[in-house]
Amino acid sequence: MQHRTRRGATALLSTTVLVALAACSSGGSGSGSGDGGADAAACEPSEGSVELSFTSWIPGIETAVDAWNAENPDIQVTVQTGPNGNGGTYQNFFNQLKAGNAPDLGQIEYDALPNFRVQDGLADLSACADVVAAQDQFVDWTWGQVTLGDESSVWALPQDSGPMAMFYRADLFEANGIPIPTTWDEYAAAAEQVRAAGGYITNFSTADVNQLAGFVWQADGQWFSNDADGWDVTLTSDESEKVADYWQGLLDDDLVSTVPAWTTEWDNAYNTGQAWTWVSAVWGANSIASGAPDTAGKWAVAPMPQWEAGDTAAGNWGGSSTAVFKGSDHLYEATKFALWLNTSEEALTILNEEANIYPATKDGLSLPVLQEGVEFYGGQAIYDVFAEASGQVSPDFVWGPTMTQVYNDVSDGLKLAATGQGTVPDALAAAQTKTVDALKAQSIPVQE
């Protein structure tokens, strides 16, 4: 009996180890997938009817796809939904690319496009005349996000954007006689008054590194740049440091709360009036409305605070594109669908109704639904503020080729800052080193 138990244990033990190993090794492929050339193909219509696969995480995307399928019997699109990009879909895309079974089209946020390009996963859409001709329809800076700094190629079509502004509790500011901040200095001053009144001016999120990137973007800073010779990592650039020092100052003085973002607790902080402002993207309008339903009618939107009084600069947080994966046999049809999805009034209206998608096209910004007052915001026509901000976003911000890693590393550092074991500038400095290492590990040329 004793002996058998032990032998059983050994057998079980070894299988458990094996399962673990197997679980860890799924995904990835032995040989490089960079065969290039062959599919840098022409953008020609295929014969007969075509079936396209499309992966996205926009809630209600099916409605738009159904509308397309009804009108285009020869180009039928099957849509698959999943978790958001960094939540798992990018990982799936990378695995699918390695395994050679990626969908024809996929939703990719701007910040992840360089990563997919470096992994050689994207088809160049500039072969399609329609795509090149569509450039003028898109807001200028969003086009910069999909060409990756090289005007001769197009790696995806812009879908939506996330120009930033300041959501604030109009009622609380007014009741306490605190002026609405228009500069970051005023914002810090207001933070003290808000704290004295028992609240926090905002919650500092350790998870939303792309919000921090949006602040740096507004300050005209860069985290990355590249030229023909390779990449330059500048997480510790002067502008970046300025932003980091600013938020560290608010943290030091206990003027911002550090509730983990996107949790029930975070919703609660906004719902109960503990947090008074949120400098966030246009899609944040929905997050507050759904997370803090008790505060309906008490919010308003103002432009982002500026570094210098009188400036008009806005940051951007988020925004997706529709890319065609390398290996798709139907580049022509895929771009046709992607153009319809991201430029037609029909599709943009559906996407806005279903998921509050804020279009990346110039015409899209004047969709009828985006002109109306929003009840949750006391009837303010809040999208006017965002449309203005959209025009103030710098077109030059460059994302690095390993943003998932950068986000993880900066976020780890911000967590230390939030728990008092480090600082925001420390977080950027540590992430700078780790990012250079990560690029080197991938043999991506990088300046030190």
Add this chain to the structure above:
Amino acid sequence: MTTATTARPAAPPAPGRPQRHRSRRYGRAITFFVAPFGVLFLAFYLVPIGYAVWQSMLTVERDGTFGAARTVFGGFTQYQQVFQHTEFWESIGRVLLFGVVQVPVMLGLALVFALLLDSPLVKGKKFFRLAYFVPYAVPGVIAAIMWGFLYSPQLSPFTALTANVPVLGADLVLWAIANVVTWVYVGYNMLIIYSALLAIPSEVYEAAVLDGASQTRIARSIKIPMVMPAISLTAIFSIIGTLQLLAEPQVFRSFSSAVTSTFTPNMTVFTTSAVPNTSLAAAFSVVLALATFVLSFGFLKFSQRREAR
């Protein structure tokens, strides 16, 4: 367990039949019974392991800013990275510390519960057996979310405590997670030990009672020594589970500002593969598997030697 069971028919031939004939017939039977397991074992264990080892030997080369990647054989370069990766070794240290404290506490509780259930003095055994085991029926992720809310400084039903003690802070979060893991697995381990207790022949107890042994004495001198193999087994499972901690801390990332993306070794693997740097992630996995192997077998040998003595 499966290997041990399926291998058994091959054991001693029944007496009185021609040896050679039997072994050939058995040979076919063995193949027949082993094949389904063997094929799955090959396809889902051995091949992926080999693949992981192969992946861990590769590196990426490319030219230019957006140059396409070429995968080339790199020998042990990834392993060099692994040994220089401070976060990875910190995470190993963290789970070892976790294991040194959590495993004895959990197994101690499991043993106490099993002994209580086995004691003739306790009433309502069926109820308690189920009650202890129920947490194991809660999926690990759900359990972590549930405890995450219980720990939350603002939303917990025990805010008087959680608002003042930073359970989710840097100093305590590891033990907050240990509590979740203990809560889930005590019942499971208890059941293994309890079933070993049930297998002890009643003559032994009768003899002990005749000798005038009390229930505590029986527990100490008979039950515990006789279930030692079962305790070793649960200890090995727990050591493996500890090194591979993933679900609970991953869930706690969204509740706590103190759980980083490299909090446990498996989280480091997960984070690295998301870069995507599959080769380095594979190398981490291989090293982690070897470490698990060494630790579990080390423990097994250690406990065997102690038993033999």
